[in-house]
Amino acid sequence: MQTSFSWRATKPLRDLGGLYHKYIKKCSRMDLLPIHELELMTRNNKVVWVSRGGDPQFLLTPINPAVLRQGGWFSLEYDFSATQAVDQCLYIDYGDGFQADIVWARHVEKSGHQSLVIYLPMGTQALRLDPMTRPGEFRLEDPVLKKIETPQIPHPWSGLDGYLKCCEGCEFTLAAAQQLERRLEGEFHWRSHGTDPAFVVRHRRGRVIEPGWCRIEFVLSGEYQQQVAKLYIDHGEGFSETHAYPIPFQSGKLATRVIQLERSIVNIRFDPWEREGSFRLERLCIDNVDAEEAWDAIAGRLVETAPEYTNLKKAEVLAGVGRSAPETDEGDGTAKKAELADAEDEAARETRLLEEYAETFIVNEAELSYQKWIDEVEVNGLPSSETIRGYLEGLESPAIISVLVPVYNTDETLLKACIDSVIAQSYPHWELCLVDDASPSPHVEKVLRHYASKDKRVKIHFRPDNGHISKTTNDALSMATGDYLALLDHDDELTKDALYFIAKELEKNPDAQLIYSDEDKIDVQGMRCEPHFKPDWNIDLLYSQNYVSHLGVYRRSLIEKIGGFRVGVEGSQDYDLVLRCIPHLTAGSISHVPRVLYHWRAIEGSTALAEEGKDYTTSAGVKALKDHIEGIADGRAIVEQGIVGNTYRVRWPIPEPAPLVSMLIPTRDKKDVTELAVRSILEKSRYTDYEIILLDNGSVEPETHEFFEKIQAEDSRVSVLRYDHPFNYSAINNFGAEHAKGSIIGLVNNDVEVINGDWLGEMVSHACREDVGCVGAKLYYGNDTIQHAGVIVGLGGVAGHSHKHFPRASGGYFNRLKVVQSVSAVTAACLLVRKSVYEEVGGLNEQDLKVAFNDVDFCLKVLDAGYRNIWTPYAELYHHESISRGAEDNPEKVARFNTEIDYMQKAWGKIIEHDPSYSPCLTRSREDFSIGGR
Structure with missing residues (x-):
């Protein structure tokens, strides 16, 4: 035409x-x-x-x-x-x-x-x-x-705000270098099909980025909310990690970083993230800036993200480097100001600030893994609007949940976010009871009255004087009319479907008195982080830390029965509450919802931000736990602060006279190894009421027999029993148990070495508790990494060791390496159990588990008999594992091992599928408590 x-x-x-x-x-x-x-x-x-x-x-x-x-x-x-x-x-x-x-x-x-x-x-x-x-x-x-x-x-x-907006403000052309294809998928127009996608970046007008200060800005919107992009600069030697600059970003929000270029640029590469997925790049700018602008950006980020700079002004951060910057809000920051005032030349101070600035761009891989879990696992488990609508329409008498929120001088934005999170609930049968504790800031009353006028489910009350959190929450309790009470802090948030999942749990378990969920935190940038995926009811872990915490939902009649919140334990009032509920609870009346339903606000000074954020909370927690323990241990147990803040230790009493412990140690030759184990017990153990029975399974080396004779002569508590049969770990120990004189059996490997003198007394104190079965110790490899911190059933198909290979000083997942807790099983490398319990469950399985998994099987039988198994970090030993026994490296051993695996999976399939001391949201393929899936 x-x-x-x-x-x-x-x-x-x-x-x-x-x-x-x-x-x-x-x-x-x-x-x-x-x-x-x-x-x-x-x-x-x-x-x-x-x-x-x-x-x-x-x-x-x-x-x-x-x-x-x-x-x-x-x-x-x-x-x-x-x-x-x-x-x-x-x-x-x-x-x-x-x-x-x-x-x-x-x-x-x-x-x-x-x-x-x-x-x-x-x-x-x-x-x-x-x-x-x-x-x-x-x-x-x-x-x-x-x-x-x-x-x-x-x-x-509809949908136009996708590809068409992809290059707004972009002065560069992007050439897909690897693992990228141009594709429109809904609102996105690029897709990475590998974990190393990369663009080659060229300026549209052929302009060159000069050496000096340079700022990178971009906006990337994608399927995943939080990721890390990386800019690579080639100065002529090719792309390498030496000149790679990570830039964390939030989907759809501007990300920026300044860098200092010492030489000219030959090429630029931009990696949008390190994963598969679809995205659009809405803005990309790489340009030179002057030094003043660069230092202002550096100071601004340090003030916003580095805790040690939080209370400083930009100008104070830049003091001594010949720069000035606009001031931020006043703050304290006394320690950091003193550091900045120290004599230090300008170049050294600039270098230090640049290093600290660069550190703010380093993202914890666990946080990225959590974001991936949110994007790929959590979202798939959320109910659709149709599902919720159908559920609500089928309710004949829906449970009313009263949300109690004590308010005091809350930041206006955070208070609104807190209230909005309740109003936005997909489950509509709630009431929100807000009580202001005489806040001096006028905006608090204004906000509360505004929401009360908008929604009749919002109830408000203003205290005439400040009474602190327990009195304020009791006032909220007096306003509540619901059958259940949910506790929400004034600057935290509920997830949209939190009360829906609580209601679903109540439907499943109508006898529930206490329901608790998993939780995470919202950091200062508004990103979700540090998820706490919790175990099912674990009273020993509760005695060590308030792992129940949020979201906690209680039957109102239960809280009224115990008199509400107690004055005098402020700071740990929620912990005190759950402890006082325990005498009125049964295992069947406690439910755990393994979903993140609650977001803590991690702000400066909060317990959510740091364990040491509020020292008084630990003291209040000690008081709450002490009052509880006195009621169940006749005042003979001692409660004290744990190894780290907001953790606790109960020293349980040992009966008088002290029980005799019979330690069974199977061995075959390896005289040096066995002697190290025996002498470390004899020389370092402060608890002395024990006997050591060496179960000799065919030793032939003369030096071994010489040692047997010598050690028996030196200490009458040591004896040697011959077991001249083929190696069968279960049978050997059952043989030893028959000859044990003590009321407590100790299964101990010949390759352990005692570290702390209180180890045996600590284990005995737990083994004597009527409701406790097996007790395990904290074992280290010779290189001071964790060998054993309890057994998680289901790891690797059958069982694995918690936190294996973690450093000795590590706290582990939410300090679980530092606290006493119930576990499903412990290793027989160092295990104590009452002899009556050992005999009740028939000892170790000699027929089906001659070598492997016999200790796990034994512990599960004890658990099945109604006892709890305990692991304690206060009993420490080295375990020089596998010195005595060979590897599973021949066809006969491999066949036997596979048979034992089959037996365990058939006998204990249900608990292997879900270990109650572990979360289904954590990995089943590794022993590091990393995030997994459901």
Whole structure:
């Protein structure tokens, strides 16, 4: 058509019209070029377009072709009329032609003026408009393309805010270097199909980034909320980690970093993230900045993200480096100010600040793993709106949940977020009881009254004087009318479906008196982090730390029975509450919802931010636990602070007279190893009421027999029993138990070495508790890493050791390496159990488990008999593992091992599927408590 006589003859008129639109109407007129199934005809003296099929197409060509190439935000406008509603499609050619997956469809109900707001990247080649998807007649007139400012309102085309906005503000071309393909998937236009996607970046105008200070800015929106991009700079030696700059970012938000370039740049590479997935890059800017601007950015980030700089002003951070910066809010920061005032030359101080600035961009891999878990696991377990609607419609008498919130001088933004999180609940049968504890800030009352006027479910009360948190929460309790009470701190948030999942649990377990969930934290940047995936009810862990915490939901009658919150334990009032509930609870009345339903706000000074954030909470916790323990141990147990803040230790009493412990130590030769174990027990153990029975399984070396005779002569507590049968670990120990004189059996390997003198007394104190079965110790490899910290059933298919290979000083997952807790099993390398319990469950399994898993099986039998198994970090030994016994390295041993695995999986399949002392949200393939899936 463009070669026809009429087209060429009318070109001067069209050019003139184009000038008129360009300079008078400030827009570009578009030519309509029919390219498929379209004809121009006259009907009743009117010119109309006729679609001859189901795929009519116009090519939209601006009179001024440069308009498309310059890019930016535009409004595409035209007049359209048809006899009935039509569907229209817009295609955009970004250089690859019109692609079937790069299309936006709209439904036009009424005839009239049409306007679409779109963003066109620089270099856009062409536009194609399909006016309808069926045969018919229509009018389409006066199409124009207007350049506009960035719109502040959503565009009218569904899904358009995706690919079209992908390069706004971008002055660079991105060439997909590896593991990337250009693809439109919903709102995204790139997809990485590996874990190392990369772009090569080139400036559009050929401009060069000069040596000196440089700022990188980008906005990347993708399937995952929190990731880390990385910029690589090639100075001529190729790309390497030496000149790689990680930049954490949040999807859809501006990320920025300044760097100092000492040499010219040859190439730039941009890695959007290290995973598979779809995304769009909405902005990318790499440009030189002056030193003043760079140092201002450095100081700003340190003040915002580095805890030691939080209470300083920018100018104070930059003191001594010859820079100044705009001031931030006043703060204390006394220690850091003193450090900055120390004598230090300018260059050294600049270097230190740069290093500390760079450290703020280093992201904990666990946090990224959590974000991946949120994106890929949690989201798939959330209910749809249809599911919730169906559930709510089926409720005959829904439970009312009263949310209690004591309020005091809360930051206005955080208080609103807290209240909004309740109002947004997908489960609507709640009431929110807000009590202000005489806050001095006037905005608190204003906020509370505002929400109470908006929603009748919001109840408010204002205390005339400050009474602290226990009294304030009791006031909220007195307002509550619901059957259940949920506790929420005034600056924390509930997840949207929190109360829905609580209601579902109540439906499943109507006898529940206490329900608790998993929780995480919201950091100062507003990102979710540090998820606490909890075990099922674990009273010994509760005696060590308040792991129940949030979200805690209690039956109202239970809380009223115990008199509500107790005054005098402020700081640990929730811990005191759950401890006082315990005498009124049974195992069946406690439910754990293994989902994150609660977000702690990790702000400066809060317990959520740091264990030491509130020292008084530990003291209050000690008091609460002491009062509880006195009621169940006749005042003979001692309660004290644990190894780290907000943890506790109960020293349980040992009966008088002290029970005799019979330590059974199977051995075969390896005299040096066995002697080290025996002498470390004899020389270091402060608890002395024990006997050591060496179970000799066929030793032949003369020095071993000499040692046996010598050690028995030296100490009457040591004896040797011969067991002249093929090696069967279970049978050997059962044989020893038959000859044991003590009321407590100790299963001990011959390759252990005592570290602390209180180890045996600590284990005995637990073994004497009537409801406790097996007791295990904390064992280290010779290199001071963890060998054993309790057994998690289900790891690796059968069982594995908690926190294996963690450093000796590590606290582990939420300090579980530092606290006493119930576990499903412990290793027989060092295990104590009452002889009566040992005999009750039939000892170790001699028939099916001759070598492996016999200790796990034994512990599970004890657990099944109604006892709890305990692991304590206060009994420490080295375990020089596998010195005495060979590896599973021949066909016979491998076959035996596989048989033992089969036995365990058949006998204990249910607990292997879910260990109650472990979370289903944690990994089952490693022993490091890392995040897994469900």
